Amino acid sequence: MATQLTYAKISKISKPGRYFDGGSGLHLLVKKTGNKYWVFRFKRFGKRQDMSLGVFPRVALAEARKAALQARVMLDGGTNPLAQRTPAKAIRPSTLPEISTFKKFALEYVQSKRPEWRNTKHAEQWIFTLSEYAFPAIGDKALDQIETEDVLKILQPIWTQKTETASRLRGRIERILSAATTRKLRTGVNPALWRGHLDTLLPQPKKVARVKHHPALDFSEIPQFIEQLQGREAIAALALEFAILTAARTSEVTKAKRTEISGNVWIVPAERMKAGRTHRVPLTDRALAILEKAHSQDPESEYLFSRNSKPLSNMGMLTLLKRMKYDVTVHGFRSSFRDWAAERAAYSHEVCEMALAHTIGNKAEAADRRGDRPSPVVLQRMHDLLHAAFVVIHRTPCRDEAAGG
Numbered sequence: 001m002a003t004q005l006t007y008a009k010i011s012k013i014s015k016p017g018r019y020f021d022g023g024s025g026l027h028l029l030v031k032k033t034g035n036k037y038w039v040f041r042f043k044r045f046g047k048r049q050d051m052s053l054g055v056f057p058r059v060a061l062a063e064a065r066k067a068a069l070q071a072r073v074m075l076d077g078g079t080n081p082l083a084q085r086t087p088a089k090a091i092r093p094s095t096l097p098e099i100s101t102f103k104k105f106a107l108e109y110v111q112s113k114r115p116e117w118r119n120t121k122h123a124e125q126w127i128f129t130l131s132e133y134a135f136p137a138i139g140d141k142a143l144d145q146i147e148t149e150d151v152l153k154i155l156q157p158i159w160t161q162k163t164e165t166a167s168r169l170r171g172r173i174e175r176i177l178s179a180a181t182t183r184k185l186r187t188g189v190n191p192a193l194w195r196g197h198l199d200t201l202l203p204q205p206k207k208v209a210r211v212k213h214h215p216a217l218d219f220s221e222i223p224q225f226i227e228q229l230q231g232r233e234a235i236a237a238l239a240l241e242f243a244i245l246t247a248a249r250t251s252e253v254t255k256a257k258r259t260e261i262s263g264n265v266w267i268v269p270a271e272r273m274k275a276g277r278t279h280r281v282p283l284t285d286r287a288l289a290i291l292e293k294a295h296s297q298d299p300e301s302e303y304l305f306s307r308n309s310k311p312l313s314n315m316g317m318l319t320l321l322k323r324m325k326y327d328v329t330v331h332g333f334r335s336s337f338r339d340w341a342a343e344r345a346a347y348s349h350e351v352c353e354m355a356l357a358h359t360i361g362n363k364a365e366a367a368d369r370r371g372d373r374p375s376p377v378v379l380q381r382m383h384d385l386l387h388a389a390f391v392v393i394h395r396t397p398c399r400d401e402a403a404g405g
Contacts, residue, residue: 007061010036021061026068028056033147034188038064040071044080051082055144058184100185102146103139106130106176128341128352129169133158143180148191152201160208165339167205170194216332219340222393228324236316238294239305243317243330245287245390247337247356249274250330254312256304258295264288264383268357279357282383284390337389351381 005021005028013019013030018039020027029037038053053059053067071081100108110126117123137154138146151173158166174192181187189197217225222244229237243253252268260267266281273279283291294305301309317330334356341352 005061010056010061021065021068024065024068025072026053026064031147031188033191035144035147036187037144038067040068040081042071042075044075049082055187057187058144100143100180101140102143102176103130103135105143105180105185106134109176109179126172129165130172133165133169134173143177144186146177146186146191148189148197148201151191151198155198155202159202162339163205163208170198215328216335217326217328219336219392222333222336225326226393232320232324234320235294235297235305235307235312236320238290238297239312240317240320240330242287242290242294242305244333244337244393245284245290245386246281247334247386247389248281249334249357250314250317252279254305254314254316257302258304259302261291261304273357275357281355282380282386284383284387286390286394287386340389340392341385351385355382355385 003022005019010019010028013028013036014034016030016032018027018029025041027039027041029039031037036056038056038059040051040053042049042051051071053064056064059067074081107127110123110130114123133154138150141150151170154173155166155170158169170192171194174190174194177186177190177192181190192198226241226244229241239253242248243250246253246266248268252272255272256266256268260269261283264283266283268279268281270276270278291304298306298309303309303311305312321328321330338352338356341355
């Protein structure tokens with residue numbers, strides 16, 4: 001006769017495999033991660049089938065036995081329990097909580113932590129990085145189904161390129177999954193745990209050699225760079241500062257025309273945009289001042305930045321950087337802006353992506369656009385984001401601070 005499971009036996013089980021509870025068809029499936037799942041195995045028309053009954057200890061032994069018995073009764077009556085749309089939920093006791101997805105639980109977790117975070121931007125930073133990297137991979141996955149391989153797929157692509165962001169992201173995922181374990185929504189080893197787990201699979205963050213497709217300054221270094229840049233009178237210096245303030249690409253700036261400026265908005269035509277779509281950039285006061293100064297240097301030109309009515313070459317700003325002895329690229333400032341927005345700015349993922357003219361391709365972006373136009377609310381948020389960046393890199397107090405508010 002097959003041995004029945006007990007709580008004492010289950011608590012000692014660590015080796016992956018299937019552990020049957022007598023001859024009822026109920027068994028405990030133990031995975032390599034240490035997670036334990038209840039499964040009801042049966043045969044129908046000579047074909048063996050498995051039916052999931054939930055995760056242990058969220059589903060207790062007695063409840064799993066009851067669910068397996070109900071499934072057996074259905075089989076004996078000629079009904080396949082798997083034929084139901086949601087068989088596991090249909091036969092589980094109604095008192096059991098529904099399985100939560102990572103995204104749903106993560107957002108609830110962030111909301112629950114808001115009162116203890118002194119910096120109101122902290123929650124937005126969490127949501128931004130999770131939306132950018134974690135939710136696309138595991139957002140719709142049940143908490144008890146997330147394993148080490150899932151976490152590695154999120155971290156490995158950015159571990160050597162955006163090490164600080166990746167390290168913070170790992171810690172955030174770890175804390176969320178730890179809370180899920182405390183709530184008995186999952187069991188086993190936390191797949192985002194660093195010490196004794198991921199540290200055996202990923203290089204130490206402090207020892208990672210920084211790899212960058214576009215060499216860039218850390219955002220904290222840009223204020224000093226801007227001070228040096230403003231000491232130069234060349235048109236390339238004005239163009240470069242404008243590019244930094246608008247998070248624009250080189251060709252978008254060098255080919256920009258004065259007819260593209262409408263009030264305090266720069267409208268970049270679709271043919272000059274990488275995504276092939278018109279891009280609207282709200283301009284800060286400093287960006288507008290730069291345009292006035294550039295115009296005074298070449299008043300007859302149709303271009304924003306030119307010499308003798310000829311547009312600045314694509315190499316102009318890069319050449320300036322080399323003369324200033326900075327081993328970075330113009331595009332690298334977009335990377336700096338992106339990292340700063342992800343970790344320091346309290347703006348949504350969609351707003352940051354729109355500021356960079358990235359295509360998001362989701363319902364949220366569609367709701368925030370009317371044709372090629374961002375909604376007035378989103379355009380204002382883009383302006384506020386770019387102004388926040390300006391405040392940081394120019395070491396300038398915010399308007400409210402300057403007014404003593």
